[in-house]
Amino acid sequence: MSVYDVFRERGFIEQVTDEPQIRELLEQKSVTCYIGFDPTAASLHIGSLVPIMSLAHLQRHGHRPIALVGGGTGLIGDPSGKTEMRQILTRDQIDHNAECLKKQLSRYIDFREGGAVLLNNADWLTQLNYIEFLRDIGRHFSVNRMLAAESYRVRLEKGLNFIEFNYMLLQAYDFLHLFRHYNCLMQMGGNDQWGNMVAGIDLIRRMEEKTTYSLTFPLITTSQGNKMGKTEKGTIWLDAELTSPYEYYQYWINTEDGDVARFLALFTFLPMEEIVAVKALSDARLNMAKAVLAFEATKITHGAEAALGAFEKTAQLFGCRSVETGLFPSSTIPRPDVTGEAHIVLPSLSLSASGTSSLPIERRRLDEGIPAFELFHETNLCASRGEARRLITQGGGYVNDRQFAAFDERIGLRDVDERGEIRLRKGKKRYVILSVR
């Protein structure tokens, strides 16, 4: 089975330039393909996971992926898919971000000798000479046709800056450069990149008289129509410092019912035969599928140990529901023991020890007791005391799973559990753990 079939089957493909030829191409032993990543931030987020996974699949099938960090194009700003001009970052910021992305990408793809290649287009773009570039490259572009491109047409209504208008040329030039120096035959990317990718293909045809290809990924949205990885609380980053493995795990476990199978296909490596079975699941067993999704996705991004930590913390906070042995046999998520009845035996480790944030609190403050709403504010569970008061009055505040009777009820020593911790909870999902010292 070729990667192309894998892409098809798992939902990675939105558009391709030439299906039969690309299929044939990818059946060969080692093809070089590239994807660009914008260094607009110091970390990638879930939105970049589809491209990342595609590179990983390519590599698993013996091809050579090139991850191109847009250190040079980042200085310009891609207008595609954006309604407003992007904030222009400084050279230093871009360089810093590009470095960070390199590190991050190497968690998914093997860049060691002979493996994938990691490049930064700043290396060649910043060397360009304006006049030469116009004469050699610019002359191959028709402004009329560029204006017809979807990405520019949208922006024409809002205002398109000249600097951004050049983005397409630079990206096309990247492809040309990679074709010449790395024999890169295909570019992949989000569907909003289609125009830029095709521009590269045209440029290569004109200058080198060779045919190259491109493949775009669908823009992944949830069945609610929301962009992946953006929650109201902010972006879900791939960097453990910015989004903890636990939060990452939680993001996935909160996947909507209708998205579970699709996401398992895109964001895990579990075999499709197992994923297809999700259709038959409902209720509790569908939630098991979500746990598997969360576990596998977390494992890919943060490693097995972190995934296990997130799994355990989740089990402790939300109660342990183990995944049946028969479901997703390929997943390494912890299972009930052989009898199939008992719950997973979890080490009763302190929650704060399971790699999650906990806040210290001094014992003597608990002697007198602290009014609940004050503590909720202090721990950032609520943005203001007023909000905390309202929350608790309405029944949304809990200590150790006990709902407060009054907003100014005092939290004191009697609320400390045997592990020396106090668990504050807001609603169903937000926890803060206080460890007494």
Place this chain on the structure above:
RNA sequence: GGAGGGGUUCCCGAGCGGUCAAAGGGAGCAGACUGUAAAUCUGCCGGCGAAGCCUACGGAGGUUCGAACCCUCCCCCCUCCA
């Protein structure tokens, strides 16, 4: 450069001298129902322990007992013309 139209709380968007912490919608938060899902219903949704006070309607001044609303200057955005 000229002419016109705008900038209101997280977003959209009403308000055009007191009754405005500012309609309505969206988002968000919580409760109920559930499955840490969705949908639905209910409540909340600037800050301060309450009556009250403070901070807010692009910025700075001014008129007025009183200004988001009127006047002046400035800044920013959009449309048309050049």
